[in-house]
Amino acid sequence: MKQKRFILQESQIPTQWYNILADMPVKPMPPLNPATKQPLKAEDLFPVFAEECCRQEFDQTNAWIDIPEEVLDMYKYYRPTPLVRAYALEKAIDTPARIYFKNESVSPLGSHKINSALAQCYYCKREGTTNVTTETGAGQWGAALSYAARAFGLEAAVYQVKISLRQKPYRSMLMRTFGAEVTGSPSMSTRAGKDIITRDPAHQGSLGTAISEAVELAAATPHCKYTLGSVLGHVTLHQTVIGLEAERQMEMAGEMPDVVIACFGGGSNFGGTAFPFMRHNFRDGARTEYVAAEPASCPKLTRGKFCYDFGDEAGYTPLLPMFTLGHGFKPANIHAGGLRYHGAGAIVSQLLKDGMMRAVDIAQTEAFSAGLLFARTEGIVPAPESCHAIAAAVDEAVKCRERGEGKVILFNLSGHGLVDMTAYEQYLNGDLADYTVTDDEIRKSVGKLAGLN
Numbered sequence: 467m468k469q470k471r472f473i474l475q476e477s478q479i480p481t482q483w484y485n486i487l488a489d490m491p492v493k494p495m496p497p498l499n500p501a502t503k504q505p506l507k508a509e510d511l512f513p514v515f516a517e518e519c520c521r522q523e524f525d526q527t528n529a530w531i532d533i534p535e536e537v538l539d540m541y542k543y544y545r546p547t548p549l550v551r552a553y554a555l556e557k558a559i560d561t562p563a564r565i566y567f568k569n570e571s572v573s574p575l576g577s578h579k580i581n582s583a584l585a586q587c588y589y590c591k592r593e594g595t596t597n598v599t600t601e602t603g604a605g606q607w608g609a610a611l612s613y614a615a616r617a618f619g620l621e622a623a624v625y626q627v628k629i630s631l632r633q634k635p636y637r638s639m640l641m642r643t644f645g646a647e648v649t650g651s652p653s654m655s656t657r658a659g660k661d662i663i664t665r666d667p668a669h670q671g672s673l674g675t676a677i678s679e680a681v682e683l684a685a686a687t688p689h690c691k692y693t694l695g696s697v698l699g700h701v702t703l704h705q706t707v708i709g710l711e712a713e714r715q716m717e718m719a720g721e722m723p724d725v726v727i728a729c730f731g732g733g734s735n736f737g738g739t740a741f742p743f744m745r746h747n748f749r750d751g752a753r754t755e756y757v758a759a760e761p762a763s764c765p766k767l768t769r770g771k772f773c774y775d776f777g778d779e780a781g782y783t784p785l786l787p788m789f790t791l792g793h794g795f796k797p798a799n800i801h802a803g804g805l806r807y808h809g810a811g812a813i814v815s816q817l818l819k820d821g822m823m824r825a826v827d828i829a830q831t832e833a834f835s836a837g838l839l840f841a842r843t844e845g846i847v848p849a850p851e852s853c854h855a856i857a858a859a860v861d862e863a864v865k866c867r868e869r870g871e872g873k874v875i876l877f878n879l880s881g882h883g884l885v886d887m888t889a890y891e892q893y894l895n896g897d898l899a900d901y902t903v904t905d906d907e908i909r910k911s912v913g914k915l916a917g918l919n
């Protein structure tokens with residue numbers, strides 16, 4: 467009988483995260499203080515993030531970082547997650563490729579985000595923090611953070627992108643169910659929010675506005691730290707449990723992937739999935755390929771510029787080296803698929819620049835079409851974000867059919883879409899249109915960064 471699911475034991479949950487910075491021959495450029503343009507040190511970020519997260523962010527020597535016992539105990543609620551061979555999807559595509567997916571949708575929160583939320587909240591608690599703030603778009607990160615805060619006895623305040631709060635009301639209810647306070651961003655509760663609303667009263671919010679508000683609240687409140695759902699190195703570090711488990715599971719299946727695919731918002735699920743495999747490219751000469759799948763409506767990797775930019779709309783964060791569309795970039799409101807952040811994490815940006823990976827952009831109707839095929843074959847409704855990875859995997863599998871090539875494809879199913887059914891409804895009703903950003907929009911938005919570089 468063919469084996470479909472590859473399941474590890476609880477005792478096989480990785481006990482260390484993998485820090486790719488230690489193995490990268492070319493390190494990312496450092497974050498800069500925007501006022502002095504001098505490189506930052508870990509201590510400079512202590513007022514904002516948990517100190518341990520800051521140290522992880524700057525650690526370029528230790529390839530392996532111990533996962534604290536308390537975090538491992540929480541991982542046991544839902545890890546290890548299954549690796550699944552997508553036989554039915556392969557059959558539907560009629561491809562000789564062998565397609566596997568790592569199923570992060572089985573976590574009680576429905577996505578990979580909880581892997582880092584637990585770690586960040588644990589470090590905050592250990593360091594004496596009582597309150598945490600954060601931003602969220604579709605609400606996956608906000609929901610994970612709200613639950614993790616509750617698990618470690620912290621109060622959570624979440625700024626959710628206004629348009630997402632309206633389009634996806636169930637996630638704010640989830641966050642409130644776990645006890646978090648949820649505010650639509652931009653709001654009148656912060657200086658940054660007021661400024662943004664003053665400039666643009668109809669602003670529908672972006673991750674950039676929500677980050678500004680959450681950072682401002684954390685900076686202004688004693689014993690309160692900010693937490694982030696993606697982009698930064700330490701968040702990606704925590705997500706490497708995905709790839710480390712997947713590596714052992716691929717061994718169980720007796721294969722190694724030729725191509726590893728993940729969707730791309732800020733880079734944490736991509737890095738978490740890909741980096742443990744990429745260490746073999748760095749260390750052992752492996753030839754595995756890596757593909758990040760981003761939405762055509764927010765195409766920072768495929769069409770953005772590599773330069774220093776702020777991580778948020780108000781310019782509160784350090785300057786980060788990234789492929790970016792500009793921190794003022796506003797993704798089209800018709801885009802239902804998530805992944806709307808304007809920039810890419812510094813590590814991934816460097817890897818893309820160095821040719822260690824590639825990126826593809828996916829139109830939203832193509833993403834949902836692939837999501838539907840996946841749902842109808844594998845029986846799981848994927849998150850709209852994950853649909854981008856599925857679309858890229860289907861593309862690869864179709865190419866394999868055309869070339870008669872039996873590649874092994876691995877993608878990360880970053881989450882399920884059961885709270886995103888309005889997006890599916892729009893798609894099924896034929897109400898979703900594709901939106902491609904014009905070169906002019908990108909040029910204008912990126913042009914505003916000239917003074918920062």
Ligand SMILES: *Cc1c(COP(=O)(O)O)cnc(C)c1O
Pocket residue numbers: 577578579606607695696697729730731732733734735736805849851852880881882
């Ligand atoms: C947040 C999210 C993503 C994007 O992940 P990044 O780490 O920001 O790239 C992808 N899929 C799901 C389900 C998400 O919730």
